[in-house]
Amino acid sequence: MEIEPDFFAKEAFYQKIKDLDKTIVIVTHTNLKKHFGHYLKKRLIAHGIDTKLIDFPTGEKAKSEETIAKIQHKMLGMHLGKNTAILALGGGIVSDVAGFVASTYNRGIPLILFPTSLLAMVDAAIGGKTGVNTKYGKNLIGSIYMPEMIFLDLRMLNFLPDKEWTNGLAEVMKYAVSLDSHVFEILENGLDKWAGKDPAFIQELIIQSCQLKISVVEKDTLESGYRRVLNFGHTIAHAIEVCEKYEFAHGHAVIIGVLVEAYISMRAANFPEESFEKIVTLTRAYNFPLKVSKKTTKKKIMHAMQYDKKSKDCTPRFVLLKSLGEVHSFDGEYCTEVKNSIIENALDWMFTLFKEV
Ligand SMILES: NC(=O)c1ccc[n+]([C@@H]2O[C@H](COP(=O)([O-])OP(=O)(O)OC[C@H]3O[C@@H](n4cnc5c(N)ncnc54)[C@H](O)[C@@H]3O)[C@@H](O)[C@H]2O)c1
Ligand SMILES: [Zn+2]
Secondary structure, three states: OOEEEOOHOOHHHHHHHHHHEEEEEEEEEEHHHHHHHHHHHHHHHHHHHHHHEEEEEOOHOOOOHHHHHHHHHHHHHOOOOOOOOEEEEEOHHHHHHHHHHHHHHHHHOEEEEEOHHHHHHHHHOOOOOOOOOOOEEEEEEEEEEOOOEEEEEHHHHHOOOOHHHHHHHHHHHHHHHOOOOOEEEEEHOOOHHHHHHOOOHOOOOOOHHHHHHHHHHHHHOOOHHHHHHHHHHHHHHHHHHHHHHOOOOOOHHHHHHHEEEEEHHHHHHOOOOOHHHHEEEEEEEEOOOOOEEOOHHHHHHHHHHHOOOOOOOOOOOOEEEEEEOOEOOOOOOOOEEEEEHHHHHHHHHHHHHHHHO
16 A cells, blocks of 8 residues: 555656556546546556546435446456456545455456545555445445555545545544544544644644554454444444445445444443543534434334344344444454344434534
8 A cells, every 4th residue: 555645747656557467447436527537547658557437426315236237247348357456536435336246356456546536545445345235234245355555645635525534534533432542632632733734734633544444353353243344333324324224425424323333332331421421522523414314213223233244143243332542342253243223222312412403
């Protein structure tokens, strides 16, 4: 993995891709095609690299089996074979979709990740997970497939809309709350730097996040136990995304999930109340959007959680906080069942505070 401010201007970047000696298929969001996609394609071709460009619409709804099939068929129609590599240029949706295509096309072709959103840089591009959404749940169809190269280009963030910054920060909050109280302190002291998009501060958040995720993934590549810690906040978040019919940004669902699961931790696992209050205060200070629409109801959340991949016999299991920056191990399972009354109580709390007015 490399971090640089402007890869497109660096000869070494093109040389690394040229050394793969493959036809490159850039897979990107439609709205990034015009500025980034076409430009990168032109530059790769200028460096003697055979390059194609495929785009698909933005939004969680497009992270689907239909999109995967469309991309695969486009590539088959172009007569592309094993001598092809995919370059995923975009946010987490692009890396999840393009990564899944790379892992299955011709039974696996090389994958290069070029994440462009903060969320993809701090989370989605790290760890090798790919996947798509179905009506049953998020990311239930997918693969674990490691990329050959990852290029984190901080200059890309200059074009990122404000709400996408907040979505990325939600995953940083997840790391801070569940894995590293030092990152929590960095966030507590970094409000002004965040408001000013201070490059050194942003780079620090990205590096800290990548290091935390890599250290978890290295201990448990196949998600048999410890890797579940990365799922903190996501039992609730994924259920909200299903209820909202994938019209909700992932980061938006994650921050709500972090709060509700911190609440559950307080009621079910002795997570200290003052630490819970600190999380609520920090969330408010960073102005996270904290509303769900009328589509999300308690009953629908309870139903959607049955399909969560940590569920056992349709009963959801949660990663729970022990203290700020630390989760319970539950004998190496890193998740546990929680009484329905506690979950419902936590959801009531969520609705009182956040329901759309
Ligand atoms: N595989 C994993 O380990 C993993 C981890 C975390 C999240 N995810 C997945 O990632 C997805 C969310 O990722 P996301 O928030 O990046 O969503 P996204 O890919 O939809 O990107 C968000 C929006 O920002 C735009 N955008 C991206 N980069 C831009 C740039 N540089 N300039 C201007 N606009 C830009 C995109 O076009 C899109 O409209 C979810 O589906 C989630 O499940 C996967
Ligand atoms: Zn996430």
